[in-house]
Amino acid sequence: GAAAVYLETWHSDIEEFLELRDNTGEDARRTHNLNLAHWVPDEFMRRVNADAEWSLFSPADVPELVDLWGEEFDAAYRKAEEQGLARKTIPARDLYGRMMRTLAQTGNGWMTFKDAANRTANQTALPGHTVHSSNLCTEILEVTDDGETAVCNLGSVNLGAFVDTATGDIDWARLDATVRTAVTFLDRVVDINFYPTEQAGRSNAKWRPVGLGAMGLQDVFFKLRLPFDSPEARELSTRIAERVMLAAYEASADLAERSGPLPAWEKTRTAQGVLHPDHYGVELTWPERWAALRDRIAVSGLRNSLLLAIAPTATIASIAGVYECIEPQVSNLFKRETLSGEFLQVNSYLVAELKKLGVWDARTREALRDANGSVQGFAWIPEDVRALYRTAWEIPQRGLIDMAAARTPFLDQSQSLNLFLETPTIGKLSSMYAYAWKSGLKTTYYLRSRPATRIARAAQATVPVQQPAPEDAVACSLENPESCEACQ
Secondary structure (H helix, E strand, C coil), X not given: CCCEEEEECCECCHHXXXXXXXXXXXXXXXXXXXXXEEEECHHHHHHHHHCCEEEEECCCCCHHHHHCCHHHXXXXXXXXXXXXXXXXXXXXXXXXXXXXXXXXXXXXXXXXXXXXXXXXXXXCCCCCCECCCCCCCCCCCCCEECCECCCCEEEEEXXXXXXXXXXXXXXXXXXXXXXXXXXXXXXXXXXHCCCCCHHHHHHHHHHCCEEEEEECHHHHHXXXXXXXXXXXXXXXXXXXXXXXXXXXXXXXXXXXXXXXXXXXXXXXXXXXXXXXXXXCCCCCCCHHHHHHHHHHHHHHCCCCCCCECECCCHHHHHHHCCCCCCCCCCCCEXXXXXXXXXXXXXXXXXXXXXXXXXXXCHHHHHXXXXXXXXXXXXXXXXXXXXXXXXXXXXXXXXXXXXXXXXXXXXXXXXXXXXXXXXXXXXXXXXXHHHHHHHCCCCECCCEEECCCCCCCCXXXXXXXXXXXXXXXXXXXXXCCCCCCCCCC
């Protein structure tokens, strides 16, 4: 099994918390297999920006802070400071820097944002109902309290299966039908699932949340020849997210008309006429269908309080033979381990492309192996092909954050968003996560840094030198050998 622990940034144990995954120090004070995450309020990020002081409190002195967010949290936090309740005061940037150092060294200490999660929580906005944390993979955002343990039933749609290469578009009608089927099945799981505790079963029956996600987005971009960080790719990704949400909500409305709305329907924000995209004021691609959906919801409600969450899909994507969730490829060359031994697997889209160009030969294969799966230094391959087959290490992370932010209005929970830096520094990470916060992301997941592992050459063949790679070109590695916790 696996577990994740979330701690609010004002907690007086935060400094010791940051040391839990360290490889040095007293082992009795280390938890090498426990995943760590920060539940960060906006007030902390504002003080980091302002280079202000940050106060640490014992929850015994300020028990109300756990259940507060937004302006109420800000007021209570400042009042506690004025009352002299702080156990310690430190520069906010010093603490933020230590958080970034932990991320750089361990990939852990995930940055998740309390106010963004609660401000847009459509499950409910009633006093006393607070999202206190995310889950192991940072895609679930549900309210919890002593009597309710949040659980969610997950499923994912293989987006790569809906590309119509003849038209260069998505088969939207077939995607709609698949999403409706998936939501119907996931809703049924709520009733027939096994719950290990009474609190978990009670919560799931009351709110009936499901988390429909996606995998194979990179496959979509390969098939349509869209570089991952291109404006066209971001626009298509957003449209797909909107369409999946629209079809999922329509399916939940169908179920509500047939079986009635969820038991806690009147407590949801949706019951007050607020749909999740309304929090962001975005322009909708299918306004007529959204308007019709609103009318139906006003009459019959929804069967589920929450419907969308993008899980990592590390396991099921491998089974389906597609790329994980909404991530770019990590390499064009992978090492696979089976009962028969280890073997190398090459990006099939790249192979097909190079065969068409007449350059899939021994020279290219050896060069690909030498470059650890990167084609950026291959002068004999056209520039547009090199751009299309960049890896996660070679794509500006701002592009990944922008794409994630653009789909956020159409995710009523969240998304497992890994970020990739070959050689992370405190400065780079500080800017990157501040940008993620300002972009309105609710959560982030692992920070992936490039491992030292390299693909061993199977033969000592000599590769002709075509052109030296630029000094700043980022060569991709094997898939990160660190075990990635995955919800699917």
